[in-house]
Amino acid sequence: MSPSAESGSPYENITEMTLLTPIKDGEADELAQVLAAVQIAEDSPIKKISTIHYARWVILDEGARLLFTSNFDGTWEKYLRDFSEKIPEGLDAIWGHCVGWPGAQPFAPFRKWVDRHQVPANLFYAAYPESTVREVQRALDWKEKTERFVAELAKPPRSS
Amino acid sequence: MVVSVGRVLQENLGDIQGNLLHAYHMPVARYAFYRLEDPASGRAWLGKLSDRVTSATRWSEGDKPSSTMNVALSFRGLEALGLPTATLASFPEEFRLGMAERSEILGDVGESAPECWEDALKGDGLHVLVEIHAQTTTALESHTEWLESVSQAAEGVVVEYVQDAALPKTGTEHFGFVDGISQPSVEGSALPELPGHGTPVESGKWKPLRPGEFILGYVGEDGLASETPTPAALGLNGTFVVFRKLHQRVADFRQFLRTTAQALWDTDDPEKVELLAAKLVGRWRSGCPLELSPDQDNAAIANNPQINNNFRFAQDPDGERCPIGAHIRRANPRGSLDATDTLVRRHRILRRGLPYGEWLESESDDGADRGLVFIAVGSSISRQFEFVQEEWINKGDLFFLDGEKDPFVGANDGTGKMTLPGPSVPFIFNLQRFVTVRGGEYFFMPGLEALRKLAQGKWSADS
Amino acid sequence: MMSTDPDIPLDLHDIQGNIIKAYNREDYVTARYVLYQVTDGAKGREFLAELLPYVTTAAPWSRESAVRAGNPKPPVTLNIAFTHQGLEALELPAASLLTFPQEFVSGMVKRREILGDDGKSAPEHWDPVWLKPVHLLLWLNGPGRPNEHVLDEYHGMLVELAKKFAPGVECLSGHRGEDGAERDYQSGSALYDEDGNITAKEHFGYSDGISNPFFKGTGANPNNVIGGGKVTRESPDTVEGWEPLETGEFLLGYKDEAFEYPEAPLPPLLARNGTYLVFRKLHENVGSFESYLDETSKHFEGGKEALAAKFVGRWRNGAPLATHPTEEEANGLAARWNQAYVSMKKAEADHDDGAYATASNVYADVRKELVAFDYDQDLAGGRCPVGAHVRRVNPRGGLEFGRSGAFASRGALTNRRRILRRGLPYGICRDRSRDDGEHGNIVMMLVASIRRQFEFVQQQWMNYGNDFKLGNDKDPLLGNHSDDPDGIDGRMTIESTPGSGKPPFLCAGIPRFVETRGGAYFFVPSMTALRMISKALVDPT
Amino acid sequence: MSNIAGKAFAMNLITPIERKQVKWNKVAFWLLTPSKPRNFLNWFTKRLGPRFDFAAKLNGLITLSMIHYARWVIVKPEEWPHLGTEQPREDPAYAYQLFFSNFNGSWAQYVDSFSAGIPEGLDGLWNKNVGWPTSVPQGPFHDYVRHNEVWTNYYYSAYPMAASNDIKSSKRLRNELLDFIDRSEKMGAKEFQREYHKLLSSLQGNPNPDFTAEEKFPCLGQMAPTPIVSLASVAVRRARVEIRSVEEVHDAE
Structure with missing residues (x-):
């Protein structure tokens, strides 16, 4: 794997990450169960990292490897630090099933492991590359409220 | 490199420099910057200084010295002392690069950009920072005399720049606010634990931060020992110090308050001007927090250290009392980002420093230089000072304040905006920059033992 | 084959x-x-x-x-x-x-x-x-x-x-x-x-x-291809x-x-x-429909008939808004259409083959005016609102949003969503101020793929607005507007003519006019x- | 297992490609990457005819406006990591092209819109792949996508309620409103009304083709959950609610 922390994103503010990591022999089923449990949990641990737009884990090749992709705001380094600091248990529960996982903490070996397994995208497209997660959420909130306001003005008085 | 996880801070206060964990509370200070032209003579000079460096050992009643001295080294300074490449490389990247190189991250752009800094603060010559704090001007001068004589005797030790600082007669900083009320409390520092100074815990109480956040070699909030440079003994009991000379545009600030109050409420009634000032900062000028007294200043709150910092923003999620974008809420969001504060406690800063320049008496600008010597202390410049500066002061994205910068110290350019949630007037527009950077550098402030060993050349490549 | x-x-x-x-x-x-x-x-x-x-x-x-x-x-x-x-x-x-x-x-x-x-x-x-x-x-x-x-x-x-x-x-x-x-x-x-x-x-x-x-x-x-076929890049x-x-x-x-x-x-x-x-x-709630039009059109320039036309994209007499934006034009077209139809029927009844041929040609010409249009001259919806019923069920070339050449063909996103419609009304509406009673439409739709044609149009174009960049707004007439006060509001934006300085007209609180029975x-x-x-x-x- | 997070659908498509063909696709990816040198290339490729007009192909993608994020990655056999003896040796015969996207709408809507709307674009990016059937006719194309698609084990979106269009319109709405609030501070009642009407009419969307898509983006539609795209996902969601309520009962006990 190309040893590069480089993102395949051509955009200034948004970074993409694609990680391909081999799953330990025979642990794919257990991993799938962990992921399923996270999926149906009320609150995703990912939510704690407020810079992630989208993220997914996919088990590939009949359990041979795990794919992780995400799109996030800011730099690669800061993003990884967030991961390591905010949801170390979650990461351990997932990537602990992968070969060579050093643990989400301390930071340096974790960073090295991610670096080693990252593949930069050859082509990356973002529909609104200049917006951070918070900006998007904020704008959506504005829209919802504005709509309600404009509609209140428009509504005819109800007859009943 | 992990040193020891179970180290107890209190037992090591004698090896930690003063004014880091505990503020000296002295009214005058002098910051002298030296350039070292020769490693050997530089080390010898440092050796002489090290004998008089003030430690963190607590003074007993009546024992407070009339002056103190502390010493820190920039990365160029460590190079100038002849440390080997491997040791130099073990320091964090941002420290190695120095403040000027990090200007994009810090928002030091426009008039605050390094190319606009004072000439002496621009170059690579800020090797050693010597801070003298004193009770009186006389004490300051006499300590300085000693320092000068020692320095003149040393070959190749050149004074690059000297900055004096003193609390104005108002006892406030130059915009008129009582400063320095909120500081993180540190586990094992032997400081009284005032409510609001640590990190909020669920019971409504506060817990001191773990020492590794501020001193190298101790356990930090992540449960791990803070990383130190190698050899470990060099880092142990040391920390990083950020020095910034911040010029304040006092006349502009006062003018802005008046015209904005006029625009918002159609009045320049002093009460409204004060309210606006408080909204920008999050505290009334007395130091009384908006969170505890949103409608008027309250001296009783301001002067009571058991109360004046004892609040969280969690009960004010929309910022109707203290705006989410107010300066103190950005610089320390307390419990407002999440209940257990995990998003805040790794980004705290100990602030030291003092105003400089004369109080502005006139309405219009008198052209004099006045502002603040800003000192920030932490075990990681990038995770603490730089993070706060970039993410909280100049971005605010984490608070859903996309595009808004700190109204008080942010890198605004005249088009800045601030959201003021409340019944009327939701926004302030056209914010400009009230504070510009005149220069600064990142320093490493070693423990006393490490300083002596540095002076002895124990780790130097050439000895 | x-x-x-x-x-x-x-x-x-x-x-x-x-x-x-x-x-x-x-x-x-x-x-x-x-x-x-x-x-x-x-x-x-x-x-x-x-x-x-x-x-x-x-x-x-x-x-x-x-x-x-x-x-x-x-x-x-x-x-x-x-x-x-x-x-x-x-x-x-x-x-x-x-x-x-x-x-x-x-x-x-x-x-x-x-x-x-x-x-x-x-x-x-x-x-x-x-x-x-x-x-x-x-x-x-x-x-x-x-x-x-x-x-x-x-x-x-x-x-x-x-x-x-x-x-x-x-x-x-x-x-x-x-x-x-x-x-x-x-x-x-x-x-x-x-x-x-x-x-x-x-x-x-x-x-x-x-x-x-x-x-x-x-x-x-073959002339009936006009308005009924798929759009090319010609007029x-x-x-x-x-x-x-x-x-x-x-x-x-x-x-x-x-x-x-x-x-x-x-x-x-x-x-x-x-x-x-x-x-x-499909049952039609005539009472709700008429009273909504009455109430809302009090504030609408052009009045009730114009508002009714904006809902559907055609005037009630059938004339399309895209080409006949004023009531006067619409009435003119409707009168000619009716005339042509009557002449054709008369010729047929009279067994007059010659007259019939002439009359049916006239009829075909008038019919053309009813169907020969697209929305390229009306992208903003100033004439026919983007969310109007006929524009939703058949956007013609409209999904290219004026970016000519964005897609392989102008109707690329429309041509596989077309539906052949048959059926008749049922019942008699005896009191136009009430919703109850037995009256509505028997709609019969003929398609080669129920999923790709009918269900898609029903779901994505009638009960959703994303493809038209209208968020979750639904078809004003046929959308399943919620009866639940906390549900999605029945909403339609009637766009104003760009540059007119006039605001768009917002219809809010639209009730469900049509119910599946x-x-x-x-x-x-x-x-x-x-x-x-x-x-x-x-x-x- | 879920490919759905609110209005978003996760597509993972992994398709083999002959090693010697990899370079062609990498060139195509590079040509499509929005960066500065592309401007000249656009000018150049436009003159080569529509087949090479990459900007136009991107135009179709933007007009479809269904995607939040998409990426293409090619991994060559020697790039698959081998971390020691605990991992079996592999000998893949092909390189693999990985495609991941986050889009709005149903699977069929997405796949069909691509094959109908921008068939050349798809063929340009996949036709070097082993077994690519071309994007039209749709039957074999559907089969190819289904066969090579991998289901997502865990899928997260920070704003599940929003379609790509919702985000674009929200952003524009917010900018316009803020600007209006700033401008309107000193307006009298009459002027305010006039300007407010102007604002609304601009928010309805502007058809001038010279305007960017974002500038003329309609902003007045509502935002709410999407209509149900798949009965299976409804069933899954119901089951999930049931599991949770059972758990809550247990917790309460």
Whole structure:
């Protein structure tokens, strides 16, 4: 794997990450169960990292490897630090099933492991590359409220 | 490199420099910057200084010295002392690069950009920072005399720049606010634990931060020992110090308050001007927090250290009392980002420093230089000072304040905006920059033992 | 394989009539829809065999004046369609049953979440008959006033015939009638004006059924491709502006718009010349509609009629907003259209072939004005709102949003979502200030893929607005607006003319004007397939 | 296992590609990457004819406006990591092209819109892949996508309620409103009304083709959950609610 922390994103503010990591022999089923449990949990641990737009884990090749992709705001380094600091248990529960996982903490070996397994995208497209997660959420909130306001003005008085 | 996880801070206060964990509370200070032209003579000079460096050992009643001295080294300074490449490389990247190189991250752009800094603060010559704090001007001068004589005797030790600082007669900083009320409390520092100074815990109480956040070699909030440079003994009991000379545009600030109050409420009634000032900062000028007294200043709150910092923003999620974008809420969001504060406690800063320049008496600008010597202390410049500066002061994205910068110290350019949630007037527009950077550098402030060993050349490549 | 070259006509004798012919245009303006359950496969097949000679095909009718009447118009038409359960009851082999598409197998009730049949449109509120095991749909179309009794007599014969096969073939009761009683059939009828003339209107007062897709091989007037085919990059009021749609969008066994044969059951002979029928009984809340228009139009420039036009994209008289933005223009067009229609009918009644030819040419020209448009000159919706009903169900080239060349063809996102519409209104609205009563539309939609055509349009274009960049706004007229005060508001933006300085007009709180009262998915086999089914000859091996 | 997060659908498509063909696709990816040198290339490729007009192909993608994020990655056999003896040796015969996207709408809507709307674009990016059937006719194309698609084990979106269009319109709405608030501070009642009407009419969307898509983006539609795209996902969601309520009962006990 190309040893590069480089993102395949051509955009200034948004970074993409694609990680391909081999799953330990025979642990794919257990991993799938962990992921399923996270999926149906009320609150995703990912939510704690407020810079992630989208993220997914996919088990590939009949359990041979795990794919992780995400799109996030800011730099690669800061993003990884967030991961390591905010949801170390979650990461351990997932990537602990992968070969060579050093643990989400301390930071340096974790960073090295991610670096080693990252593949930069050859082509990356973002529909609104200049917006951070918070900006998007904020704008959506504005829209919802504005709509309600404009509609209140428009509504005819109800007859009943 | 992990040193020891179970180290107890209190037992090591004698090896930690003063004014880091505990503020000296002295009214005058002098910051002298030296350039070292020769490693050997530089080390010898440092050796002489090290004998008089003030430690963190607590003074007993009546024992407070009339002056103190502390010493820190920039990365160029460590190079100038002849440390080997491997040791130099073990320091964090941002420290190695120095403040000027990090200007994009810090928002030091426009008039605050390094190319606009004072000439002496621009170059690579800020090797050693010597801070003298004193009770009186006389004490300051006499300590300085000693320092000068020692320095003149040393070959190749050149004074690059000297900055004096003193609390104005108002006892406030130059915009008129009582400063320095909120500081993180540190586990094992032997400081009284005032409510609001640590990190909020669920019971409504506060817990001191773990020492590794501020001193190298101790356990930090992540449960791990803070990383130190190698050899470990060099880092142990040391920390990083950020020095910034911040010029304040006092006349502009006062003018802005008046015209904005006029625009918002159609009045320049002093009460409204004060309210606006408080909204920008999050505290009334007395130091009384908006969170505890949103409608008027309250001296009783301001002067009571058991109360004046004892609040969280969690009960004010929309910022109707203290705006989410107010300066103190950005610089320390307390419990407002999440209940257990995990998003805040790794980004705290100990602030030291003092105003400089004369109080502005006139309405219009008198052209004099006045502002603040800003000192920030932490075990990681990038995770603490730089993070706060970039993410909280100049971005605010984490608070859903996309595009808004700190109204008080942010890198605004005249088009800045601030959201003021409340019944009327939701926004302030056209914010400009009230504070510009005149220069600064990142320093490493070693423990006393490490300083002596540095002076002895124990780790130097050439000895 | 069959060629679909437009010059080579379809085998109209093998295709059921209503697929190609809009019966109401042929003066069959009353209808009865009868549902059966088959509990004995053999009897069911016998019943079918008995019916076969009466099934109306798409073969052209010779006009009454023709000297040799090759294929005279029948007094009443008859057509037949099956649900999947019906085909199973008739004992089609499993190997064949398993090859039908999933949504047809599931049926309309099970697809209600996809279709947005919730609230008052939920199946529990439907006419009870639709919750019974519906197997077979027979529909009869007959003449209007004063000859409605012909349909009645014909229906009586059908009832007698069916009795022969009971038990084993059961006519299902439970169509709600006007008196609330449950009936054995659903009736339908065109509406009449005060003078007793037949109209093309439905209960809300709009002229209906103006625009229908035009596809290859039907033998229809090639000029009718205008407005009915798919858009090219040429002008919409020329023949060059349109191309016929591929037959496979509406009939199984022919190439479709993706250059392949549509998904079809096996064996191919069972599928070819057949299609799917989506049957919906839609109640119209006339009271809500009129009062909403009255209230809201108080603030709307142009008044009630203009607002009604904005909802649909056509004036109630049928003139399209895209080309006739003022009421005056619209009325002019409607008058000419009516005139042309009357002349044509008169010539026909007079058996005057020459006059008829002239009149039908005039009629065709006027008709062109009703359909020959697209939205490229009206991207912002200043004339026809982007969210108006007709613009949603057939956006023409509108989904390119004026970026010419963005897609492989202008109608790339539209051409596979077209729907052939048949059906008639039902009931009489006696009090226009009330919602209750029995009146609405029997909508019959013919498509080669229920999922890709009907369900998609219903879900994405009627009950959602994302494709038009309208967020979650729904079709103002047919959207399943929520009755729940916390639900999504019924909302429509009526765009102002750009540059006019006027604000758009926002309609909020739109109630649900149309409620689903019944329906099912049917398969409409070819004559060949009907014969195969009736003789148990379907063999996919 | 879920490919759905609110209005978003996760597509993972992994398709083999002959090693010697990899370079062609990498060139195509590079050409499509929005970066500065592309401007010249656009000018150049436009002149080569529509087949090479990459900007136009991107235009179609933007007009479709269904995608939040998409990426293409090619991994060559020697790039698959081998971390020691505990991992079996592999000998992949092909390189693999990985495609991941986050889009709005149903699977069929997405796949069909691509094959109908921008078939050339798809063919340009996949036709070097082993077994690529071309994007039209759709039957074989559907089969190819289904066969090579991998289901997502865990899928997260920070704003599940928003379609790509919702985000674009929200952003524009917010900018316009803020600007209006700033401008309107000193307006009298009459002027305010006039300007407010102007604002609304601009928010309805502007058809001028010279305007960027974002500038003319309609902003007045509502935002709410999407209509149900798949009955299966409804069933899954219901089951999930049931599991949770059972758990809550247990917790309460």
